[in-house]
Amino acid sequence: MPPKAKRPCRQPMCPGKTLDFSGFCDKHIHLAVGWSKPDRGTAEQRGYGWQWRKKRAVVLERDRHMCQCENCKGRRLPASEVDHITPKYMGGSDELSNLMAINSVCHQLKTQKESAAARR
Numbered sequence: 476m477p478p479k480a481k482r483p484c485r486q487p488m489c490p491g492k493t494l495d496f497s498g499f500c501d502k503h504i505h506l507a508v509g510w511s512k513p514d515r516g517t518a519e520q521r522g523y524g525w526q527w528r529k530k531r532a533v534v535l536e537r538d539r540h541m542c543q544c545e546n547c548k549g550r551r552l553p554a555s556e557v558d559h560i561t562p563k564y565m566g567g568s569d570e571l572s573n574l575m576a577i578n579s580v581c582h583q584l585k586t587q588k589e590s591a592a593a594r595r
Contacts, residue, residue, distance in 0.1 A: 522569075530569060531557045538576035544585060552578045562589055 481492035484500035491500030497507035515521060534557045542552040554576035561567030577585070 522563075527569065530571065530574065534571065534574045535576050537571070540576060542578040542581055543575040544577050544581040546581050546584065547578070552581070554578050556582045558582050558585065564593070 479494060481494055482498060483489075484491040484493055484503055485498040486500070486503040486506065489500060489503060491502055493500045495504065495507070497504065499507045518524065535554065538554060540554050542550075542554040544558075556577050556579055557574050558577040559567045559569075560573050560575055563569075567573050
């Protein structure tokens with residue numbers, strides 16, 4: 476397999492190339508504040524192993540692969556993800572009654588709203 480190609484530096488007018496995740500070359504790497512790759516661990520380490528994948532399949536089947544969120548307001552959107560109704564950091568569990576099928580866009584919006592509320 477050939478090596479990964481270098482990308483242009485994110486700094487405007489910089490001729491440098493990089494393989495760094497931040498997109499900045501060695502000369503401008505100091506501008507990469509906030510661009511560090513989060514060390515989240517693997518899916519299994521975060522609690523999303525084979526047992527989660529089985530529950531996910533059950534929830535999607537139960538909800539007929541349709542989004543169950545409140546934001547859809549009666550629209551019938553296809554769901555491809557499963558979300559915790561009460562987030563785990565707020566004491567929610569992986570019980571089937573706390574899980575719902577959700578569209579990826581709705582999931583992103585719900586997660587952003589919960590994250591903003593948690594910061595207050």
